[in-house]
Amino acid sequence: MTRIGIDLGGTTVKAGLFTEEGQLLSKTEFPTARENGRTGLLSDIASHVWTMVLEQGVPLSDCAAGIGVPGPVEEGGYTEAIPNLGIRDCYMGRELSALLDIPVRILNDANAAAFGEYWTGAGRGSRSMICVTLGTGVGAGIVLNGEIVGGAHGLGGELGHVFVNPDETERCGCGATGCLDQVASANGVARYAKKLYDLPYPTAKDVCDAAKAGDALAEKTLRYCMSFLGKALCMVGYTVDPELVVIGGGLSKAGPYLLDIIYDSYKDLPKLTTKRMQFKLATLGNDAGITGAARYAVK
Amino acid sequence: MTRIGIDLGGTTVKAGLFTEEGQLLSKTEFPTARENGRTGLLSDIASHVWTMVLEQGVPLSDCAAGIGVPGPVEEGGYTEAIPNLGIRDCYMGRELSALLDIPVRILNDANAAAFGEYWTGAGRGSRSMICVTLGTGVGAGIVLNGEIVGGAHGLGGELGHVFVNPDETERCGCGATGCLDQVASANGVARYAKKLYDLPYPTAKDVCDAAKAGDALAEKTLRYCMSFLGKALCMVGYTVDPELVVIGGGLSKAGPYLLDIIYDSYKDLPKLTTKRMQFKLATLGNDAGITGAARYAVK
Numbered sequence: 187m188t189r190i191g192i193d194l195g196g197t198t199v200k201a202g203l204f205t206e207e208g209q210l211l212s213k214t215e216f217p218t219a220r221e222n223g224r225t226g227l228l229s230d231i232a233s234h235v236w237t238m239v240l241e242q243g244v245p246l247s248d249c250a251a252g253i254g255v256p257g258p259v260e261e262g263g264y265t266e267a268i269p270n271l272g273i274r275d276c277y278m279g280r281e282l283s284a285l286l287d288i289p290v291r292i293l294n295d296a297n298a299a300a301f302g303e304y305w306t307g308a309g310r311g312s313r314s315m316i317c318v319t320l321g322t323g324v325g326a327g328i329v330l331n332g333e334i335v336g337g338a339h340g341l342g343g344e345l346g347h348v349f350v351n352p353d354e355t356e357r358c359g360c361g362a363t364g365c366l367d368q369v370a371s372a373n374g375v376a377r378y379a380k381k382l383y384d385l386p387y388p389t390a391k392d393v394c395d396a397a398k399a400g401d402a403l404a405e406k407t408l409r410y411c412m413s414f415l416g417k418a419l420c421m422v423g424y425t426v427d428p429e430l431v432v433i434g435g436g437l438s439k440a441g442p443y444l445l446d447i448i449y450d451s452y453k454d455l456p457k458l459t460t461k462r463m464q465f466k467l468a469t470l471g472n473d474a475g476i477t478g479a480a481r482y483a484v485k
Numbered sequence: 486m487t488r489i490g491i492d493l494g495g496t497t498v499k500a501g502l503f504t505e506e507g508q509l510l511s512k513t514e515f516p517t518a519r520e521n522g523r524t525g526l527l528s529d530i531a532s533h534v535w536t537m538v539l540e541q542g543v544p545l546s547d548c549a550a551g552i553g554v555p556g557p558v559e560e561g562g563y564t565e566a567i568p569n570l571g572i573r574d575c576y577m578g579r580e581l582s583a584l585l586d587i588p589v590r591i592l593n594d595a596n597a598a599a600f601g602e603y604w605t606g607a608g609r610g611s612r613s614m615i616c617v618t619l620g621t622g623v624g625a626g627i628v629l630n631g632e633i634v635g636g637a638h639g640l641g642g643e644l645g646h647v648f649v650n651p652d653e654t655e656r657c658g659c660g661a662t663g664c665l666d667q668v669a670s671a672n673g674v675a676r677y678a679k680k681l682y683d684l685p686y687p688t689a690k691d692v693c694d695a696a697k698a699g700d701a702l703a704e705k706t707l708r709y710c711m712s713f714l715g716k717a718l719c720m721v722g723y724t725v726d727p728e729l730v731v732i733g734g735g736l737s738k739a740g741p742y743l744l745d746i747i748y749d750s751y752k753d754l755p756k757l758t759t760k761r762m763q764f765k766l767a768t769l770g771n772d773a774g775i776t777g778a779a780r781y782a783v784k
Contacts, residue, residue, distance in 0.1 A: 258758050266758045314637055328724065330629065337726025338613055339760040344723040347757055349716055352651040361755030417648055424643040425627065425724050427636025456660030458646055459557050459565045461638040 188244050190235060190251035190288075191302075191480030193295060194218065196270040201235050202476035203242055203249075206484075208306040213476065214238045224273050224281075232285040250289045252479035253279060254298030258340035263292045266340075269359070293482050295475055297334045297343055299468075300327025302478030303432050307470040314428040317468065318345060318415070320437035324367045324374075327478075328426055334482065335426070346371070348421065350414040370415040372437050379407045394440035408447055416451025423452075423463055434468025441467065487543050489534060489550035489587075490601075490779030492594060493517065495569040500534050501775035502541055502548075505783075507605040512775065513537045523572050523580075531584040549588045551778035552578060553597030557639035562591045565639075568658070592781050594774055596633045596642055598767075599626025601777030602731050606769040613727040616767065617644060617714070619736035623666045623673075626777075627725055633781065634725070645670070647720065649713040669714040671736050678706045693739035707746055715750025722751075722762055733767025740766065 188211075189204040195218060202213040214237075219230040231253075239246050255278060257268035263279040279292030293301070300309075300317035309315040309329065319325040324346035328335040335342040346367035347360050358365040368374050372390035379385040379393045383403040387393045396404035419431060431452075433445055449465045470477055487510075488503040494517060501512040513536075518529040530552075538545050554577060556567035562578040578591030592600070599608075599616035608614040608628065618624040623645035627634040634641040645666035646659050657664040667673050671689035678684040678692045682702040686692045695703035718730055730751075732744055748764045769776055 260760070266760070330634065331632070333630070335629065335725055337722075338728035338762070339722070339726055339758060341723055341726040341757060344726075344757060346723075348720045348723050360757050421647045421720060422724060423636075423638075424640055424645075424647050425721060426634055427638055427640040427643075429637035458640060458643060458659050459638060461559070461565070463637070 187484055188249045189480035189483045190239065190249050191476035191478065191483065192231060192235065192251060192253040193298065193475030193479060194231070194253060194255045195295070196256060199231055199234070200472065200476050201231070201238060202473065202480060203238055203244065204477070204480040208477065208481065210473065210477070212238055212242050213473070218271070220271060224276060224278070227271070228278065228282050228285060232282060235286065246286065246288060250483040251282070251286065252291050252293065252298070252481070252483035253282060254293055254295035254475050254479045256295045258344065259292050259294050259336065260340040261336060261338060265292070289483070291482050293334065293336060293479065294327070294340065294343070296325025297327035297336060298478035298482065299325070299434060299474035300329055300343065300432070300478060301334045301481050302470050302474040302476070303434060303468050304329040304478070305481040306477055307474060308432045308466040308468050309430055312430040314426065315430040315432055316343070316422055316426070316428050317432040317434055319435035320371060320433065321435040322372055324371045325435070328428065330426060330428070345418055345422070348418050350417050366414055366418045369411050375408065375411045375437065378411050379404065382407055382410065390437055391439070394437070394444060398440070398443055408444070409451065412444070412447045413451045415448055416455060419452045419463070420455045420457070423457070428463060430464045430466060432466050432468050434474055438467055486783055487548045488779035488782045489538065489548050490775035490777065490782065491530060491534065491550060491552040492597065492774030492778060493530070493552060493554045494594070495555060498530055498533070499771065499775050500530070500537060501772065501779060502537055502543065503776070503779040507776065507780065509772065509776070511537055511541050512772070517570070519570060523575060523577070526570070527577065527581050527584060531581060534585065545585065545587060549782040550581070550585065551590050551592065551597070551780070551782035552581060553592055553594035553774050553778045555594045557643065558591050558593050558635065559639040560635060560637060564591070588782070590781050592633065592635060592778065593626070593639065593642070595624025596626035596635060597777035597781065598624070598733060598773035599628055599642065599731070599777060600633045600780050601769050601773040601775070602733060602767050603628040603777075604780040605776055606773060607731045607765040607767050608729055611729040613725065614729040614731055615642070615721055615725070615727050616731040616733055618734035619670060619732065620734040621671055623670045624734070627727065629725060629727070644717055644721070647717050649716050665713055665717045668710050674707065674710045674736065677710050678703065681706055681709065689736055690738070693736070693743060697739070697742055707743070708750065711743070711747045712750045714747055715754060718751045718762070719754045719756075722756070727762060729763045729765060731765050731767050733773060737766055
């Protein structure tokens with residue numbers, strides 16, 4: 187069985203062809219065709235996937251696909267809402283399966299990235315892990331006993347909306363106030379650099395670069411923002427208690443410097459026992475999503 | 486295989502004999518013999534279990550046992566510390582196994598209670614659940630795919646030490662400040678009744694009784710304390726997202742009245758999707774621990 191992994195993002199779609207064991211054979215990337223609604227988007231994805239598979243000389247009938255989408259996916263593949271794509275109330279996996287005439291399984295994109303890191307990335311060989319994706323927002327996926335924790339209502343690993351910050355004044359996109367997403371995402375870091383110290387850094391990358399170059403207030407901003415991730419991970423340690431924490435997403439490009447800040451903010455909180463979760467940087471970069479979707483394609 | 490379930494508490498030990506399918510054949514209860522250290526305690530437990538099994542005419546060699554203990558238990562059965570019993574650095578399951586000459590598996594007591602409710606109680610037939618035990622402290626256990634989530638470091642389901650209350654001024658036994666345990670446990674409810682409104686109710690039961698009888702401040706106290714449980718459960722919904730929440734422990738004797746307060750405090754928080762976890766009261770009462778330990782006895 188050859189595996190197809192698809193990562194449906196707000197601006198681009200990535201797709202990859204993988205062997206049964208997880209070796210990447212080919213990949214492709216194309217803009218998210220939002221203009222023709224869900225049906226148009228899925229047709230476009232199907233045609234790109236079909237081309238990719240054809241070019242590799244693999245019979246499509248030997249393939250199974252997984253697709254990661256930027257919203258909660260319930261057991262059974264139902265999606266209530268993907269606000270970024272203006273999609274509601276559907277079973278996109280089934281629709282894509284009908285178009286391609288192969289089995290398609292659907293999961294949340296952060297869960298796909300986590301499953302990818304677990305399969306062939308930083309989490310390989312671990313028994314339990316959480317992978318936190320620090321990008322525009324904060325996503326996460328939890329793997330226990332070799333399976334992704336999707337959740338009964340599709341909210342497994344939605345760490346971005348855990349309440350962490352009682353001092354937050356703005357409202358999160360989800361309607362709540364004080365979500366992890368608001369402070370520990372790339373957007374959050376950039377916003378707090380302005381809010382806390384009026385720093386002249388428009389992006390989180392700028393804040394990280396300045397901090398590494400010795401700007402004490404930039405580093406203070408990062409430590410402030412990541413302190414909430416530390417709190418959230420402490421809480422993860424008191425619910426599923428995974429062996430390993432993997433940090434990925436755009437912000438994780440700041441490397442070991444950022445990983446140390448995150449680890450510090452977690453390890454220094456009081457704990458019931460002396461053992462600590464391990465922390466690692468993600469290794470698959472932008473391929474994590476397609477890799478995990480491909481892993482999820484076949485149970 | 487006949488199952489033995491043991492619930493090791495700070496003041497009493499309960500033990501029960503169960504059929505393979507979970508029917509309770511016999512049970513016994515005796516004071517926790519703390520005075521002779523761990524070895525004396527385990528010998529005392531072994532002798533009571535031996536008597537119970539003998540009286541039922543079941544050959545001990547046909548039995549396997551599980552024991553729930555009031556502290557974190559790591560994978561492999563290692564216990565770093567059970568402060569309430571003054572026990573440290575040991576494998577109590579193995580020691581009891583050597584004394585009884587039968588297999589013994591060890592788990593955390595709140596996890597045992599959760600596994601019991603999952604097996605033959607309120608969680609029967611559910612696919613995923615968390616059982617929260619509101620007693621002197623707040624304990625919890627998570628069941629996913631038919632297995633208890635023990636955690637890589639024995640901290641699975643330790644919801645009592647999740648940070649929820651930034652306004653807390655006292656320190657929790659774990660060393661942190663603002664733990665769920667400090668506000669939503671029986672101790673927490675009694676403490677806040679005094680602290681918030683100087684109410685003349687020494688115990689959580691008194692607060693519940695007064696609230697039910699129409700004391701508005703007692704009800705306000707309960708709503709305040711349970712609001713933090715609602716927050717913590719919201720967070721559980723964003724990590725493992727179980728189908729079902731079961732509320733047990735001494736405080737749960739306040740019944741549907743308390744369950745409604747807890748559910749209100751959870752459901753009214755903003756959420757990413759419209760679906761909600763189900764809430765039920767525990768049904769096994771004090772037998773939850775021995776039942777779950779018996780379930781855990783055999784994999």
